[in-house]
Amino acid sequence: MxxxxxxxxxxxxxxxxxxxxxxxxxxxxxxxxxxxxxxxxxxxxxxxxxxxxxxxxxxxxxxxxxxxxxxxxxxxxYTNSPVANYYGKMYNLPFNMNTFSEMWGVRTPQEAMDKINEQRQEMAGKDPQNLEEQAISLIGRDIYEKLIKGYTEKQWGRKATELPAFIIKRLPVRLTYDNNYFNDDxxxxxxxxxxxxxxxxxxxxxxxxxxxxxxxxxxxxxxxxxxxxxxxxxxxxxxxxxxxxxEYRSLRFETEEKDVDNYQGNAVINYTDAETPYTRVIEHKHFEFGKGDKGKTIVTREYPANWKRGDEPYYPVxxxxxxxxxxxxxxxxxxxxxxxxxxxxxxxxxxxxxxxxxxxxxxxxxxx
Ligand code: FAD
Known part of the structure; x- marks a missing residue:
């Protein structure tokens, strides 16, 4: 024993x-x-x-x-299907046919691929030197600027041009109308x-x-x-x-009770612009399909933060x-x-x- x-x-x-x-x-x-x-x-x-x-x-x-x-x-x-809010315009995540259709009005996988390839041309023949160039080389400028840049810069507290390319190794692109964030069984x-x-x-x-x-x-x-x-x-x-x-990254959570039944219509909304200081707003009741008291909901805003001794170390860097x-x-x-x-x-x-x-x-x- x-x-x-x-x-x-x-x-x-x-x-x-x-x-x-x-x-x-x-x-x-x-x-x-x-x-x-x-x-x-x-x-x-x-x-x-x-x-x-x-x-x-x-x-x-x-x-x-x-x-x-x-x-x-x-x-x-529960199936995770976050939505991105970019200056009030909503886009489905992860990047899939819904996103491409919202962004460019394309309807078929071929039209979406043609558009992505056209956008990627900007980096053709160049070796990406930082996260910004890497993202553009993988998915093009439109998606990068609206859905990646601001969010990533807030998350890391640094400009995308100062972040290493390896942070984004792959960007999964799904050519179906499927908003399920994960590929797991x-x-x-x-x-x-x-x-x-x-x-x-x-x-x-x-x-x-x-x-x-x-x-x-x-x-x-x-x-x-x-x-x-x-x-x-x-x-x-x-x-x-x-x-x-x-080094670690930390987070600050701001939680609020609201006297409404349904505040944002989804468990997770990502704010992908650079100005909004938080990265995500979570509405907890949607993890359990609206279970909870009538007329009440709890939302949490997630603010990325630098870490110093004594803070909660959420993410290893x-x-x-x-x-x-x-x-x-x-x-x-x-x-x-x-x-x-x-x-x-x-x-x-x-x-x-x-x-x-x-x-x-x-x-x-x-x-x-
Ligand atoms: P922890 O949960 O951190 O547990 C460590 C414990 O040790 C803590 O309770 C701490 O208080 C205690 N402790 C530390 N030092 C001392 C000490 N000196 N004395 C006594 N106690 C001490 N994973 C997923 O699969 N899906 C997700 O959607 C997901 N989302 C996440 C979102 C966020 C914001 C974060 C931060 C993580 C997320 N994760 C997710 C990861 C998940 O939280 C971890 O995999 C898991 O919690 C790790 O468990 P752990 O026991 O290693 O660490």
Whole structure:
């Protein structure tokens, strides 16, 4: 029997805890926030499940992960189909026949391809040197300027001409009238929200959960008293930033209750112009097809933000500098034989939920 400490009650920590506790190990989960579930936390307000840390849509082509997660919640048939608002003109996403028809009045896939190829000519024979040139070479100026430029610049806090080309490797172009954002086999939102998934994972007599508990308040004591530690916080912080700081992007959420039944008609609207300071507006009730109190709705505006110590680190910035620095931290981590580093912050990797589950299952199966 191993005595585990799991630092962080996000999806990685919860899956790991669930798996090792099932096998009879003793598990203590500590969480510095005042609630479980990390960034997938949802909270009911006016009968609506509010995605407190940004819109979370579960999608995967991994049947094993999809079957696994069904144990903890029933999923609805939600299909992500965001809409872009560019100065009041609405365009369907991802780029598909609806978008092309709205943009250029084309009707057939051939007409759309001809138009895209004509637009791409601007970069013909040139090697894209930055994100702007890369996007134009892939899809042309009209789509780039209306649907990519402003959104991307807000997201990264930098001009598209100063961002590296590799950020956009491919731009999927769908020549059908299909607004489904994802190509995955399975997709949905858990009926009744995400928090229940983590609650059920941790509902085991071998698991003790302590909220409002920061690992760094008693790091040395924890390292001494537990057989194994699964750490899902920031890897650079674990080592007291001794090799330097990794960079993250942060977000600020502004949530508002409105006395209307239906505010924007869709769960996700992206604001793709440069002037509107937020990138997206989420209307949470549409994740569950309008479920919630009559005459009430909850909307959240998402503002991208620079990160500094003390802010929530939402996205790792996986550029060359940071990836190299992460490799050095990983080297240090491998020498800590008591500690397993997992999840989005512990592995400094942009994981979707399905990938975090797959990784936590893989890693928890390689220990006692
Ligand atoms: P986290 O959820 O961050 O959990 C880590 C936990 O550790 C946190 O609760 C934190 O408080 C705790 N912790 C950290 N340090 C300490 C410490 N020192 N002491 C104690 N506790 C600590 N994925 C999808 O599949 N679909 C989506 O639509 C999607 N949308 C997203 C939108 C946004 C805005 C963001 C940020 C992410 C999105 N994701 C999405 C990704 C998804 O959130 C992650 O895959 C998942 O939450 C990662 O789980 P985790 O356990 O690695 O990290």
């Amino acid at each position: 191993t005595n585990y400490l799991i630092v962080g009650s996000g999806l990685f920590g919860a899956v790991f805890a669930h798996e090792v506790a099932k096998r009879g190990n003793k598990v203590t989960v500590i969480e510095k926030r005042n609630h479980l579930a990390g960034n997938i936390y949802t909270k009911e307000v006016d009968g609506i499940q509010v995605h407190q840390y940004g819109a979370h849509i579960f999608h995967t082509s991994d049947k094993k992960v999809w079957d696994y997660v069904q144990q903890f919640a029933e999923f609805n048939r 399975y997709q949905g939102i858990p009926k009744g929200g995400y928090t229940q998934i983590v609650e059920k994972m941790l509902d085991n007599e071998n698991i003790e959960v302590k909220l409002n508990t920061d690992f760094f308040d008693k790091k040395d004591e924890y390292l001494k008293n537990f057989d194994k530690i699964v750490y899902t916080g920031m890897i650079d912080k674990f080592f007291d930033y001794k090799l330097g700081e990794l 996986n550029n060359e500098r940071n990836n190299n620095l992460y490799k050095q931290y990983k080297g240090l981590a491998e020498k800590q034989n008591k500690v397993i580093f997992g999840g989005r912050l512990g592995q400094y990797k942009y994981y979707n939920m399905d990938q975090v589950i797959a990784e936590a299952l893989r890693m928890s199966n390689s220990v006692e």
